Amino acid sequence: MRLDKFLAQSSIGNRKKVRTYIKEGMITVNGDVITEPAIEINESSDVIKYIGKVVDYAGKVYYMFNKPSGYITATKDTDHKTVFDFFDNVNMNGVFHVGRLDKDTEGLLLLTNDGEFEHQLMYPEKHVEKTYFFWALGSLDEKDRKQLEQGIYIGKGEILTKPAKIEVQKCGMYKELKYEMPIDNLENMHSNHYSQPVVSGYLTISEGRKHQVKRMLKAVGCYVVYLKRISIGGLILDESLEKGQYRFLTEVEIQKLMKISKE
Template sequence: MAKTQRLDKILSHIGYGTRKEIKGFIKKNSVRVNGTVVKDGSIHVDPYQDEIEINGETICYRDTVYIMMNKPQGVISASFDPQVETVVDLVDASYRVFDLFPVGRLDKDTEGLLILTNDGKFAHEILSPKKHVPKTYFAMIQGKVTEEDVIRFQEGVVLDDGYKTLPAELNILKSEDVSEIELTIYEGKFHQVKRMFEAMGKKVIYLKRIAMGDLKLDETLALGEYRELTEEEVGKLFYR
């Protein structure tokens, strides 16, 4: 990104309005740079060094956004869909100017940790098959999960299409007619967790992602709630 940018572009990028609306603010003497009223939105400024004010408010510029969401069931992991509610629809309009997209996907009926960003490089780092970023899930399983299942998951499970998964770590929390488990996988095949248990003759009846890499879901977030990641949390995913 260039060090300096057009002032109107900067203000538009972070959600203060269209270029036309920004022009209106400037006409009303509502925009200042380093304490001086600006008359021309085309001037170039450094958004990280210059102090920019609009309507008396000092802006905090950023070109990338990283959001943690506790995804609820019933919404899809997409940026836009004309018929179905998406995870981006759950985010406040002030964030939508950043053209957010989900990093990977969770099935419509799956809950839990989902990252939204506008940083393509960051998303690639997490999703690249070469990175093998671990993803951990809590699940409720119809059927008794046994130590034999643990061993088979460690060896890799052959799915319905013949693909053998990478070794996975299965931890049994409760082994009953409805079992509770935690599972860590190192890839992201279509419906992978569900298909792995189907290969064991069992059915996933509830699924929630609780971690990606070293980043754990903030359990204070109710379903559908979200917050921005801290720099430290971004680093837990973006260090590989």
């Protein structure tokens, strides 16, 4: 295994940081200072030290996290709370988020220290599907649904979105469905919200453009007021996880995601 990969997977830091540590002479292998990140080491028998302390090989980790609204997807931020604030008692050095969710979006977020895993799931050419549940002000008729399914323009200078899948769950007036909507109130969103139509459903996309789900629905006249990612590549959010809770992915779940991403 490459030395920099070993250190990153041992929670010393991400790949960029550990390369710096190596080049600055902070790493020894069997007592010798090593300054070449790509050197091959034996993680089972070699003794690797970081500033004089033995590094234990942690291996790859994969977390499923149920992200609550109000937290940004970042390792740290000076102005906002981040998803990593929920991992205070866990050594998260070298662990990063796979993709991201907007601050006000809830649901399934994966975290890992495995760069190949992230690559397989998030790179556009992999076409891994992600499904979101939404509530929006507005309505979706057959024409709107076909537009979303066939591809739609969501920004100046942008190409057509890739075909999506849309499933409408409920539609009606806000005054009739407000108690089913997981939102405290909409008082500040529209003066006539009480008599507005609302719609809920599932939108499945295979891209990752900025604010894509919100922008796609906006393009057909719907204003998203609640959004939750429920699945990635067939991996469904474990609903036994409360908001802010996490667990390790099972080996079966990891292999399923990797298999789907390679199809």
